[in-house]
Amino acid sequence: MTHPIIQDLQQRYTAKRYDASKRIPQDELEVIYEALRLSASSINSQPWKFIVIESEQAKQRMDATFANKHQFNQPHVMAASHIILFAHNPAYTRDDYAKVVDKGIADGRTKPENREAAFGGFAFAELNTDANGNTEAWTKAQTYIALGNTLHTLTRLNIDSTTMEGVDSELIGEVFAEELGGYKCEVALALGYHHQTEDYNATLPKSRLSREQVITIL
Ligand SMILES: Cc1cc2nc3c(=O)[nH]c(=O)nc-3n(C[C@H](O)[C@H](O)[C@H](O)COP(=O)(O)O)c2cc1C
Numbered sequence: 001m002t003h004p005i006i007q008d009l010q011q012r013y014t015a016k017r018y019d020a021s022k023r024i025p026q027d028e029l030e031v032i033y034e035a036l037r038l039s040a041s042s043i044n045s046q047p048w049k050f051i052v053i054e055s056e057q058a059k060q061r062m063d064a065t066f067a068n069k070h071q072f073n074q075p076h077v078m079a080a081s082h083i084i085l086f087a088h089n090p091a092y093t094r095d096d097y098a099k100v101v102d103k104g105i106a107d108g109r110t111k112p113e114n115r116e117a118a119f120g121g122f123a124f125a126e127l128n129t130d131a132n133g134n135t136e137a138w139t140k141a142q143t144y145i146a147l148g149n150t151l152h153t154l155t156r157l158n159i160d161s162t163t164m165e166g167v168d169s170e171l172i173g174e175v176f177a178e179e180l181g182g183y184k185c186e187v188a189l190a191l192g193y194h195h196q197t198e199d200y201n202a203t204l205p206k207s208r209l210s211r212e213q214v215i216t217i218l
Helices: 004-011 026-037 056-064 075-079 094-106 112-127 136-156 169-175
Strands: 048-053 082-088 160-164 184-192
Touching (some): 048 056, 169 184
Antiparallel strands (some): 082 184
């Protein structure tokens, strides 16, 4: 299939080694940040924070989070251009949703007189909140929508990436406690440009289950 969307999806792959001499230009970083911000989420909840590891100092801090486990992902920290931490709000509340509602009013999407009615959607958050106020399963799921959106954006920009569930959420929580502000990061994304000779994944053919195995058309 030659459709440009399919070409994008065929072309993208998970990089395993990065060229440490290459960095993403600022104008393309701006596109990535806007794509993150524009990601869809249930009831437009946007229960996320995206923390971008860019500076040498931030990379040193990120490197330290690999002290105990998942060291197979550690080389990306210093060699990739950037790392994005996808963090979710573990206890999404009505106050959090109020920020969404008020932005909807500011953006002209909701009329001020309909503010109370706009909270109707919050019932969906309540459905996904346990007795202790925990919303993690639901809010974490939203971050994966932003992740998928970012993967496609990156391949459009010819930027390589590595999704990493292999991160130490606890240590990230400690090292980036200030920036996370109580949010949790259980998945991160390295982005940059693959190493021409050391990225053993770059030339492997794409492999997916067949269409018949995963798609049922009724
Ligand atoms: C949610 C998620 C978590 C992943 N975690 C890791 C990881 O920690 N380290 C890694 O090298 N690859 C990781 N991957 C990459 C997958 O193994 C890869 O996407 C899959 O094998 C398909 O290959 P492709 O991305 O090259 O098409 C992850 C991918 C996803 C979507």
